[in-house]
Amino acid sequence: MTGRIVYADNNATTMVAPEVRDAMLPFFSDLYGNPSSMHLFGGQVKKYVEQAREKVAALLHADPSEIVFTSCGTESDNAAIRGVLAAYPDRRHIITSRVEHPAVKNLVQYLGKNGYRVSEISVDRLGRLDLDELREKLDADTALVSIMWANNETGVIFPIPQIADMVHSAGALFHTDAVQAAGKIPIDLKNVHVDLLSMSGHKIHAPKGIGVLYIRKGTHFVPYLMGGHQERGRRAGTENVPYIVGLGAACELAMQTMDEEQTRVQQMRDRLEREITSRAIDASVNGDPENRIPNTTNISFKYIEGESILILLSEAGIAASSGSACTSGSLEPSHVLRAMGIPFTRVHGSVRFSLSRYNTEEEIDYIIERMLAIERRLREISPFGRDEMHAQ
C-alpha cells in the first residue's frame, strides 16, 4: 500500500466530519450528566439533546416530537416494522421489495416464517419498482409496506411520494428505510406522507452507533425496547448524548451541503462512470441512470471477479465495494443485482463506488486510471471473453 487512501465507499460508512467530532467532545468530558436527572448537572445536557432533535427534524421537514433516537439504522428498521405489526395484530400481511437492505429483508423473511404473509415486489432490469405489482398486492390484510427510499448498492431512488399515497389508499401504513437517501437528496415529510422512516448517522458523517426513527404524529406504534420513559416512551434506554449531539451537527451540515452533493459530487460520479464505461473492455452501469442518489455508481465488469478487483483497488489505496459472492462471506452474489436480472457474467464482477463531498477531482482521475488498468490485468488471466478482449 502506498500510504495514500482514496475513500470511495461512503455507502458503507463515512468519515466523521471534523465539525461533528468537535461538537461531540464536551459530552465525553465535562457534560457527562444523564439528561433525565433531576439535578441541574444532568438536566443541563437535555437542551443539547433537544437542539439535536430539532436539527434532525429540520433536515427531514418533520416536527421534533416525531424524531426518536436509536442506536443505528438496523434498530430503526426493526423497531418500525415490529412496532407497527404489534399495534395491528389482526393484520397479517407485509409488503416489501426484493432489493431491501438485510435489516429489512431478513427481518421480513423471518416474520414470513412466523405467521405473516409476505409479498416481495419485483424490480426491472434498471432496478425500478413494479408499482402495478404493489397495487395488486395491497389488500385489507396488509399491515405495513416497507420499501427503501434509495438502494444502497445501485443508488436507485424509488418514487416514495407515489408509493406512500398508494399504500394509504389501501389503508396500510408505510415505512421507508431512508438510510442512503437522507442527507443526499431532499426529504420533505410535510409533503411526503410516510408514516415511519429510518436513518443512520454514520452514512452522513456522524459516527457509527446512532440512528433515527421518524414516527409520524398519530401513528399507532408499540415500542421495541421497553424500559424507561426516554424518547417519550417510544425507545427506552439512556440517551446516547454525545452521539445524538454529533448526529444533530451532521444533519445541520448535510442541509448546508445538500446542493454540493447534487452538483459537484454528482458531476464527479458522472465523470467516473462515463470514463470507466467508455474506456473499459466491457463495463456497464447497473441501475436507472435517471433516478439515482448523486454519489453512487455500480459498475459491472464482464468476465472478471469482484473480490480480485477490490484487492487490487485496495493495493492502490482505493476503498470500494462489490456485489460478488466472494466478498460477502456467503457463497451467493448480491440479491439486488440478481433481482434486477443482471446475468451472472456481470454480477460477480460488480463494483460500487460511492463518493462524498470529501472526494476530489484528482481522486476521480486516479480511480479511473487504476480501475481501467485492473480490468485489463484481470481480463488477461481470465479464461472467458478472450476473443472480445483481443478484438480491442
Add this chain to the structure above:
Amino acid sequence: MWDYNEKVKEYFLNPRNAGEIKDPDAVGEAGSLACGDHLKLMLKIDKQTEVITDAKFQTFGCGSAIASASALTEMIIGKTIAEAEKITNKDIVDFLGGLPVEKMHCSVMGQEALEAAINQYRGKSPEPLEERKRHIVCECFGVTDAEIMRVVRDNNLTTVEDVTHYTKAGGGCMSCHDKIRQLIAQVRGEAEKAPPARHERRKLTNIQKMRLIEETFEKEIRPMLRADGGDIELIDIEGDRVLVSLRGMCSSCMSASFTLKKYVEPKLREFVSPDLVIEEVKP
C-alpha cells in the same frame, strides 16, 4: 476483508504462469461462471517421460482462486504425471502457507482441474453428465458424493461447515446437510456401512438449478449451436423459466425459436428438471 498471508498475496499480485499454452497436450477445467470462479489449466507433457514441462492457467475468480491456480502450476512443472496425480488440495494449501478457511474451495478447484487435465491426457472421458447427476449431493453448487468424501478424507474434515468451506456443498439451501453428515461419518468410519447418500429428484430452487443448467449449456447445448456459428447466453432463471439470449448466427436465424423449443428445452428437461420452460429475451 479476508486475511490472506503474504505468500497468497504475492501469488495473487504477481501470479506465476498466468496465460495460455498455444498447443497444450492436456486441458482441465473446474468451477463455474455462475458460482463465481472458474479455472482452466493447460499442460505441456513430454510424451516419452510423461514429465510436465510447462503449465499455465487462466482464472476467473477471487484472490485465493488465482493464487491457488498459480501455486499449482509451480508445483507440477517438472513432475511426472504419476507424481502430479498425487497432489491434493491440501498440498496446494500447504504450499501457500494456508488459506482462510472460507476459501478452501479454491484449492479444491485446483485439484479438480489438475485431475481433469490428467484424465484428458490419458484419454479418459469425463464422467457423463447423467451419471454425475445421479451422484450430486449439493444441488445448489452441483457437488457429488465422491467429491465430498475426497475432501473429507484428504483434509480430515469433521463438520458440515468444513465441507462447505472446502467444496461450497451445503452453502445454499442447506437441505443436503444431513447427507453431508452421513458422508462424513462414512469416511471417518464412525458409521460402518452407512447407506450412501442418494440423489432424490425434488423441486429445485433457482440457485440449485443454476449450476446444472450451466453445465448442460456447456456440455450439451453450446457445442451444437457453435457448430452452426451461433451461441447462447444464459440470462436468468425465474422459477422454472430459463431466460436466454441467442448470439451470433442464432440471433438472426429464422429457425432459432424452433431450436430453442425442440432442442434446447428438451435437453434442459432431460438433464435438469422436467418442469423447465425456455424463453428468449431480446437484447
